[in-house]
Amino acid sequence: MSFPEKVKQQLELIKKENKEINAVLHVNADALKEAKEIEKKIKAGKAGKLAGKTIIVKSNINVKGLVACCASKTLENYTSPYDATVISKIKKEDGLILGMANMDEFACGSSGETSAFGATRNPVKPELIPGGSSSGSAASVAAGFCDIALGSDTGGSIRNPASHCGVVGIKPSYGLVSRYGLIDLSMSLDQIGPIAKNIDDSLLMLNVIRGKDENDPTTYESDAIKIEKLKKITVGLPKIDADPKIWTLIRKKLQTLKNIEIKEIELPHVNLAVQTYYPLVYVEFFSGTRKFDGRKYGKKIEESCGEEVLRRILGGKEISQAEYHGKYYRKALMAKQVIKKEFEKAFKEVDLIVLPTVPRLPHKIGEQISVQEMYNYDTTTIPANLAEIPAMSIPAGLINKIPVGLQIMAPAMQESRMFSLAKMLE
Amino acid sequence: MDEGKIKQQAKDIIDNFASALEKIETTEQLVERKDDRRMENTPKQTDPDFKKIMFENAPNKKGDCILAEKGKWTK
Numbered sequence: 001m002s003f004p005e006k007v008k009q010q011l012e013l014i015k016k017e018n019k020e021i022n023a024v025l026h027v028n029a030d031a032l033k034e035a036k037e038i039e040k041k042i043k044a045g046k047a048g049k050l051a052g053k054t055i056i057v058k059s060n061i062n063v064k065g066l067v068a069c070c071a072s073k074t075l076e077n078y079t080s081p082y083d084a085t086v087i088s089k090i091k092k093e094d095g096l097i098l099g100m101a102n103m104d105e106f107a108c109g110s111s112g113e114t115s116a117f118g119a120t121r122n123p124v125k126p127e128l129i130p131g132g133s134s135s136g137s138a139a140s141v142a143a144g145f146c147d148i149a150l151g152s153d154t155g156g157s158i159r160n161p162a163s164h165c166g167v168v169g170i171k172p173s174y175g176l177v178s179r180y181g182l183i184d185l186s187m188s189l190d191q192i193g194p195i196a197k198n199i200d201d202s203l204l205m206l207n208v209i210r211g212k213d214e215n216d217p218t219t220y221e222s223d224a225i226k227i228e229k230l231k232k233i234t235v236g237l238p239k240i241d242a243d244p245k246i247w248t249l250i251r252k253k254l255q256t257l258k259n260i261e262i263k264e265i266e267l268p269h270v271n272l273a274v275q276t277y278y279p280l281v282y283v284e285f286f287s288g289t290r291k292f293d294g295r296k297y298g299k300k301i302e303e304s305c306g307e308e309v310l311r312r313i314l315g316g317k318e319i320s321q322a323e324y325h326g327k328y329y330r331k332a333l334m335a336k337q338v339i340k341k342e343f344e345k346a347f348k349e350v351d352l353i354v355l356p357t358v359p360r361l362p363h364k365i366g367e368q369i370s371v372q373e374m375y376n377y378d379t380t381t382i383p384a385n386l387a388e389i390p391a392m393s394i395p396a397g398l399i400n401k402i403p404v405g406l407q408i409m410a411p412a413m414q415e416s417r418m419f420s421l422a423k424m425l426e
Numbered sequence: 427m428d429e430g431k432i433k434q435q436a437k438d439i440i441d442n443f444a445s446a447l448e449k450i451e452t453t454e455q456l457v458e459r460k461d462d463r464r465m466e467n468t469p470k471q472t473d474p475d476f477k478k479i480m481f482e483n484a485p486n487k488k489g490d491c492i493l494a495e496k497g498k499w500t501k
Contacts, residue, residue: 081475081476081479276447278439295492
């Protein structure tokens with residue numbers, strides 16, 4: 001099948017099935033034309049590394065000429081005037097951007113239900129949430145709308161929906177991938193990463209988008225990420241609360257490997273990850289959204305956003321006003337350092353850490369759950385963001401026919417080690 | 427949406443979280459990164475489409491300016 005034929009098929013699938021799944025908000029009208037240009041390069045043997053791959057992008061990443069609305073009425077009509085660094089890199093390697101994905105509004109959510117344009121459904125079980133906030137990205141991959149998707153992960157927003165949708169999701173080390181052109185949720189924690197059906201495609205994409213960028217001073221030079229043969233590895237299992245059925249599945253999956261030693265490890269303050277994370281996110285989100293004042297982008301955010309976005313803005317404003325006591329943000333920053341150090345210490349004993357991606361099974365769309373319950377979806381993913389380390393979710397199996405993810409965490413900038421174990425488990 | 431209720435809820439959440447963090451004993455650490463500074467003396471060519479699309483995004487404009495009445499947005 002030629003590349004334009006493949007693109008045509010995927011566009012038809014989106015047209016047919018997106019009405020129910022609601023994973024895609026905007027389709028690139030020039031996709032077929034661009035596919036024909038890429039096909040010419042493929043035939044001439046001059047195509048880039050991503051030639052032949054179709055990509056759907058979370059709607060908080062700028063793609064020039066496409067709508068990056070963050071699934072919010074605030075930016076409903078905002079057309080990106082430039083490409084984010086990750087998009088420039090993808091285009092340079094002949095990746096084809098097929099469209100923009102639905103998401104939790106401004107990445108504020110863990111279920112995919114807070115989008116102003118309707119909840120995304122889980123392609124595996126449409127009555128369930130797909131997870132969030134990169135709900136449309138993970139659902140697009142699971143539904144076969146594209147080969148690879150881009151998401152952003154601040155506290156688990158790539159790994160959580162990857163787990164619920166049964167696909168692979170990567171949160172890179174902080175600083176591995178440029179955030180330039182990402183409409184931020186929390187600048188000190190956000191990272192852009194790939195979601196794909198398999199490990200090879202996610203590795204391919206991560207190698208394309210990684211690297212130092214002068215537009216994002218937090219980025220580092222990095223070596224190519226490679227899958228290596230691990231002779232013997234020690235894997236740490238932290239004591240962290242999660243559904244026992246999920247833990248059993250994770251342990252069984254690990255037992256399929258012969259060359260690993262499993263150690264129970266202690267991370268004493270990891271149970272305070274949620275309490276550390278939200279004050280940081282509230283303040284940084286409040287700060288980041290001050291530009292949405294209705295002058296350049298259409299609507300003032302407080303007058304056009306949903307409940308969870310407003311909660312974070314008002315909470316962030318409250319913290320900012322009270323911060324002279326250093327009780328909230330500053331304290332949370334210090335707690336973040338404590339958790340980061342605990343991980344550094346743990347990685348002196350073990351090579352990698354494995355745990356459930358999400359501590360529970362996904363709820364039904366529309367089911368009422370409390371704010372605290374929603375925040376608790378991320379108890380097992382937030383620690384990696386606080387520690388600035390890489391983490392990924394790979395399918396571990398099914399419980400009641402619902403996909404469950406196994407999460408691997410590695411020391412900072414040790415993505416190769418993480419991918420190597422993932423490949424062994426795939 | 428009841429803004430007052432949401433505000434109170436947000437306040438309760440952060441107070442609850444802050445009290446949980448009080449038990450962590452910490453010392454502040456400052457890290458100053460002296461490398462990786464961007465040089466500003468080599469400006470890049472601006473994409474000609476950038477301004478055009480930015481102006482299309484703005485709701486109120488006049489000639490070469492995006493209009494923003496002073497203080498209006500704060501109300």
